[in-house]
Amino acid sequence: MKIEPNVRNAAAVLVVAGLVLLPLYSALSGNVFILTLFTRIVILALAAASLNLIMGYGGMMSFGHAAYLGIGGYAVGILAQEGFGSGFLQFPVALAASALFALVIGALSLRTRGVYFIMITLAFAQMAYYVASGLARYGGDDGLTIYKRSTFAGLINLSNRVQFYYLCLACLLGVIFLIWRIVNSRFGLVVQGLRSNEQRMQAIGFPAKRYQLVCFVIAGTLCGLAGALLANNTDFVSPAVMYWTRSGDLMVMVILGGMGSLFGPVIGAVVYLVLEELLSQVTEYWALIMGPLLLFVVLFGRGGIMGMLGRFSRG
Amino acid sequence: MLLVVEQILNGLQFGLLLFLLAAGLTLVFGIMDFVNLAHGSLYMMGAYFAATFVAWTGSFVLGAVLALGATLLLGIVLEFTALRHLYGRDHLDHVLATFGLILFFNEAVRLVWGPAGLALPLPAWLTVPVQILPGIQYPAYRLAIIVVALAVALLLYLGVMRTRVGMLIRAGASNREMIGALGINIKLLYTLVFGLGAALAGLAGMMQAPILTVQIGMGENILILAFVVIVIGGIGSIRGAFLAAILVGLIDTLGRAFLPNLLRQVLSGAAASTAAPALSSMLIYLLMAIVLVLRPEGLFPASKR
Numbered sequence: 001m002k003i004e005p006n007v008r009n010a011a012a013v014l015v016v017a018g019l020v021l022l023p024l025y026s027a028l029s030g031n032v033f034i035l036t037l038f039t040r041i042v043i044l045a046l047a048a049a050s051l052n053l054i055m056g057y058g059g060m061m062s063f064g065h066a067a068y069l070g071i072g073g074y075a076v077g078i079l080a081q082e083g084f085g086s087g088f089l090q091f092p093v094a095l096a097a098s099a100l101f102a103l104v105i106g107a108l109s110l111r112t113r114g115v116y117f118i119m120i121t122l123a124f125a126q127m128a129y130y131v132a133s134g135l136a137r138y139g140g141d142d143g144l145t146i147y148k149r150s151t152f153a154g155l156i157n158l159s160n161r162v163q164f165y166y167l168c169l170a171c172l173l174g175v176i177f178l179i180w181r182i183v184n185s186r187f188g189l190v191v192q193g194l195r196s197n198e199q200r201m202q203a204i205g206f207p208a209k210r211y212q213l214v215c216f217v218i219a220g221t222l223c224g225l226a227g228a229l230l231a232n233n234t235d236f237v238s239p240a241v242m243y244w245t246r247s248g249d250l251m252v253m254v255i256l257g258g259m260g261s262l263f264g265p266v267i268g269a270v271v272y273l274v275l276e277e278l279l280s281q282v283t284e285y286w287a288l289i290m291g292p293l294l295l296f297v298v299l300f301g302r303g304g305i306m307g308m309l310g311r312f313s314r315g
Numbered sequence: 316m317l318l319v320v321e322q323i324l325n326g327l328q329f330g331l332l333l334f335l336l337a338a339g340l341t342l343v344f345g346i347m348d349f350v351n352l353a354h355g356s357l358y359m360m361g362a363y364f365a366a367t368f369v370a371w372t373g374s375f376v377l378g379a380v381l382a383l384g385a386t387l388l389l390g391i392v393l394e395f396t397a398l399r400h401l402y403g404r405d406h407l408d409h410v411l412a413t414f415g416l417i418l419f420f421n422e423a424v425r426l427v428w429g430p431a432g433l434a435l436p437l438p439a440w441l442t443v444p445v446q447i448l449p450g451i452q453y454p455a456y457r458l459a460i461i462v463v464a465l466a467v468a469l470l471l472y473l474g475v476m477r478t479r480v481g482m483l484i485r486a487g488a489s490n491r492e493m494i495g496a497l498g499i500n501i502k503l504l505y506t507l508v509f510g511l512g513a514a515l516a517g518l519a520g521m522m523q524a525p526i527l528t529v530q531i532g533m534g535e536n537i538l539i540l541a542f543v544v545i546v547i548g549g550i551g552s553i554r555g556a557f558l559a560a561i562l563v564g565l566i567d568t569l570g571r572a573f574l575p576n577l578l579r580q581v582l583s584g585a586a587a588s589t590a591a592p593a594l595s596s597m598l599i600y601l602l603m604a605i606v607l608v609l610r611p612e613g614l615f616p617a618s619k620r
Contacts (some may be wrong), residue, residue, distance in 0.1 A: 061407055068487065084467060086523045108604060112611040115350060115406055120607045123600040130600075134593025248352075248414045255411045287422035296417025299409045301401055 003055070007309045012263035014152030015270060019169055021164045035161050041273045042168045043229045046175055048253040048265035050222035055251070056260030057188065059195030063118045064125025065250050068098045069221050070132055072227020077237040079146040087158070091228050098224025099217050101128070105156045106216035108210050113298045125247055127139035132239040143238025150232055158232050168229050172266070175222050180262055182218070204240050256297060258306025267305050320451055323565065324570045325489060329458050330564020331464035335519035337511025337544040338471060339557040345551025346488040347396065347505055350406050352413035354516050354541065355534025359607035361386045361517025362524040362533065364426060366433040375438040382521050383514055390513020394506050402505070421531050432530035435521070467518065468557060475553060484508060488551070490525045540567075549613030559614060564598050570595040573587050 019042065025033040049067055054060040075094035084090065106123040112120055138144045149158040158164045182188045190211050195203045202208050229238040240246070249272070257268020275293075279286030301308050340354050349492065357481055366386045369378030390555035393416075437456055444452040475481040486494045487504055495501045518535070543565050548555025582590065606614060 007587075055407075059407065061410075062411070108608050112607050115344070115550060116405070116546060116607060116611060116613075118350075118410070119542055120604060123543065123546075123603045126601045127597050127604075130593045130596040133596070134589060137590040140589075203479065223501070245535070248410075251407075252411055252414060255407060259407075285422045285426050287418040290417040291419030291422065294418070295397055295412045298404075298412040298415070299397070 007312055008261070008263075008306055011309055015263065015267055016173070021170075023165055026058055028163075032161070035165055037273070037277060039161070039165045039168055039233055040230075041269055042171065042172050042231060043105065043167070044250070044253065044273065045266045045269035046168070046172045046229070046270045047223045047226035048250050048257070049172065049175055049179060050219045050226065051250050052254045052265040053182070054216055055223070055254055056264070057179075057183055058212060058219075060110075060212060060216060061118045062109075062121040062151050062216075063244070063247050063251065064121035064123075064128075064217075065219075065223055065240050066246035067101065067125035067128040068223035069227040069230055069246065070128060070237065070239065071098050071101055072224035072229075073231035073237035074132060074135075074138070074144070074227075075224070075230045076231040077146050078138055080148060080150075081138060081144065081148050081232070085148050085151050086252040087152045090150050091225070094228035095221050095224050098227065099221040102212070102217045102220025106213045106220070110212055110216065122244055125242060126244060129239050129242040129244075132178045132242060141239060143236055143240070146235045148238065150228075151237065155161060156214060164232070168233075171225060171229065173226070174221065176262060176266070178222075179184060183262070187211065187214070233292070235270075253295060254304075256294070258302050258304035261304075261306040264304055264306040271305065317451055318572070320448070321453065322569055324447075324453055324457065324461070325572075326565035326568035328461050328564070329460055329568050330561035331468070332519050332523055333537070333540055334557050334560035335464055335522075336541040337542060337548070337560050338468075339515040340506055340541055340555060341545040341548070341551055341553060341556045342484075343512045344545065346484060347378075347402050349402060350409040350413070350514075351398070352538065353416035353420065354512070354518045355538030356417050356533070357386060357390060357513045357516040358520035358523075358537060359424065359529075359531070359534035360420065361520030362391055362435070362529040363428055363433065364506075364517065365521030365524055366435045367428075367433060375441070379521055383512045383517055387514040387516025389512050389517075390509040391506055393513070394555075398500065399505065407602055415537070419559060424531050430531065432528035435524040435529055445523030447472040456525060457505055458580065463522065467515070471515075471553065480504075480507075482557075511514050527581045542597070544561075544597055545613075547603050547606045547613055549616040552613070552615045555613060563602070566568065566602060567595075567599050570598040574598075 002203060009220040019038070023035060024040050025277055026032060047065065050068075051062065051065045052060055072094040075097045076090045079085075079090045079093060105121065109117055109120045133141050138312065149164075150160070154161050156167060158167065162217030182304070183192070190201065194206070194208050194212060198208050226242070230241070251274050254265045255268070256272055257266065276290065279289055283289075303310065324382060336354065336358060338353060339357075341349050343349050343354075354609050361382060365379055367378075368381040368385070372378050385398055397412070397416075401409055405457055441456040441459060445455045445458055446553055447453045447458070453455065473481075483494065487499075489500055491501055519537075523528035523533075523537075537552065542557045545556050547563065548557070550557030574595045575587060578587035578591050578594070581587075608617075
C-alpha cells in the first residue's frame with residue numbers, strides 16, 4: 001500500500017512526531033505534568049484504536065469497551081496483590097483474560113445487531129462492573145491500590161516516567177501497525193466487507209459471525225493491554241474504569257477523531273483529553289462547553305476530525 | 316409474608332416508574348428511530364424542576380404540574396434546536412450527540428443548583444401509611460406512584476391506539492414519507508412525540524425524587540435500566556416496554572431483598588454477603604443477556620417496517 005502525501009497523513013505524522021518528542025519538551029521545559037497527562041492520553045488512545053478496529057472497520061458498535069480496561073487492570077492489580085509482580089506474567093494474563101471475556105460476550109452479543117448490539121455489549125460491561133464492585137477481597141467499590149508497578153526483570157523500569165511513557169507509546173504504535181496490517185489483510189477485507197453488506201458476504205460463502213468474532217476478540221485483547229498499562233499508570237484500579245460513561249468516552253474519542261481511519265482514534269484521544277484538561281483549567285464547568293462541542297461535531301463534522309481534514313484537502 | 320407483599324409492591328412501583336421512562340424512550344426510538352441517551356437528563360431535570368417549583372409555590376401538586384410543563388417545554392426546545400437535525404443519521408451519531416448533552420445538563424445543573432443534592436419534601440397527606448390489606452400497611456406515596464403511573468400507562472395506551480393523533484403517530488412510525496405526502500406535518504408530530512417523551516421522563520424523575528435525593532447524575536443509572544427494559548421488551552413496542560418494565564422492577568427489587576438470604580443457605584455467610592450485592596445488581600443484565608440470546612429482537616418485537 002502506497003502512502004500518499006495528503007493532509008490526513010500529514011496530520012498523522014505530525015501527531016506521532018509530537019508524541020515521540022514530547023518527553024524532550026517535558027525535560028527542557030521542566031513541565032513534568034504534561035508527561036503524566038500524555039501517558040494517560042497515549043494509553044487511552046490505544047484503547048480507542050482497538051475500539052476503532054471493531055467499530056470503524058468491523059461495523060460492530062460496542063458500548064462496553066471499557067470493560068477490557070478494567071479486566072486488564074484487575075489482572076495486574078490482583079496478581080500484584082497476590083505477590084506476582086512480574087510483568088511477564090501480569091501482561092499475558094491481562095491479555096488472556098480480556099481475550100476470554102471478549103470471546104464469551106462476543107459469541108453471545110453477535111447474535112444481535114444494530115441498537116441491540118450496542119445495548120447487549122453495554123449490559124455485559126455493566127455486569128463486569130458489578131462483579132468488580134463485589135470483589136471485597138480486592139477493594140470492592142473503593143478499588144485496589146497497586147503498590148508496585150509491573151517489573152520486567154530489569155529490562156525496563158515502569159516507575160521511570162520517561163521509560164514508561166515510551167513503553168506506552170511503543171505499544172500504541174505497535175498496535176496501530178498491527179491494525180494497519182489486519183485491515184489490509186484478506187481477513188480485514190472480509191471484516192470490512194461484512195460491515196458494508198453482511199448478506200452478500202454470506203451469500204458468497206464467508207462465515208460472517210466467525211470473522212466478526214475473531215475481530216471482536218482481537219480488539220478486546222488489545223484493549224486489555226491498554227487496561228494493564230492504565231493500571232500501572234495510576235497505580236490503582238477500580239470498578240469506575242469500567243463504568244458505562246468510560247465506554248462512552250472511548251466511543252467519543254473514536255468518533256471525534258474519525259471512525260475507520262487508522263490514526264483517527266489517536267487524534268481523537270489527544271484532542272478530547274487535551275481539551276478536557278484545558279477547559280477544566282479555564283473553568284470548573286468545562287463540560288458545559290464540551291457537551292455542546294460534541295453535539296456540534298456530530299451536527300456539522302461528519303467523519304470526525306480526519307473526515308474534515310479529508311474534505312479540506314480535497315478543497 | 317408481610318415482607319413479600321411489601322417487596323412485590325415496591326417492585327411494581329419501581330417497574331411502573333421505569334415504564335414511564337422507557338415509554339418515552341421507546342416512542343422516540345420506535346417512531347423517529349432516534350437513540351436518546353439524554354433521556355436520563357430529562358428525568359433529572361424533571362426532579363430538579365419539581366424540587367424548585369414545589370419550594371417556590373409551596374404546593375406539591377401545583378409544583379409538580381409546573382415542573383411537568385417545564386420538562387415538556389425543555390424537551391420541545393431540545394428537539395427543535397438540536398435533535399431534529401439528527402433524525403435519519405447513524406445511531407452512533409445519536410449516541411455521541413446525546414452523550415454530549417448529558418455532559419452539558421449535568422454541568423448546567425451544577426452551575427444553577429450547586430453540587431449538593433436537593434430534597435423534595437412530601438406534603439403531610441402523602442406521608443401516612445395506608446392499610447391495603449388487613450394487617451398490611453403501605454406508604455401512601457408509593458401507592459400514589461403506582462396509581463399515577465398506571466393511569467398514565469392507560470392514557471398513553473388510549474392516546475396512541477384510540478385517538479387521531481395516536482393514529483398519525485403510528486402511521487408515522489410505519490411510513491414517514493407516506494404520511495408526509497398525505498399532508499400531515501410530520502415534523503410537528505415528531506416534536507410533539509419528543510415533548511411527550513420528555514414529560515414522561517420528567518414525571519418519573521419528580522415522582523422518584525421524594526424517595527431518593529435529587530442529585531446530579533441521578534438520570535444515568537436509571538437510563539441504563541430503561542434501556543434494558545426497552546431492549547427486553549422489544550424496541551418500539553409500548554406493550555413490550557410495559558411488561559418488561561414490570562418484570563425488571565420486580566426482579567431487581569425482589570433480587571435485592573431476598574437473594575442475600577437465599578445465597579446464605581447455599582454458601583457460607585462471608586461468601587454470600589460478598590456475592591449477594593454484586594449478583595443482585597447483575598440480575599437484570601443477566602436477564603437481558605438471556606433474552607437477547609434467545610430472542611435477539613426482544614420479547615415483543617414491534618412490527619417490521
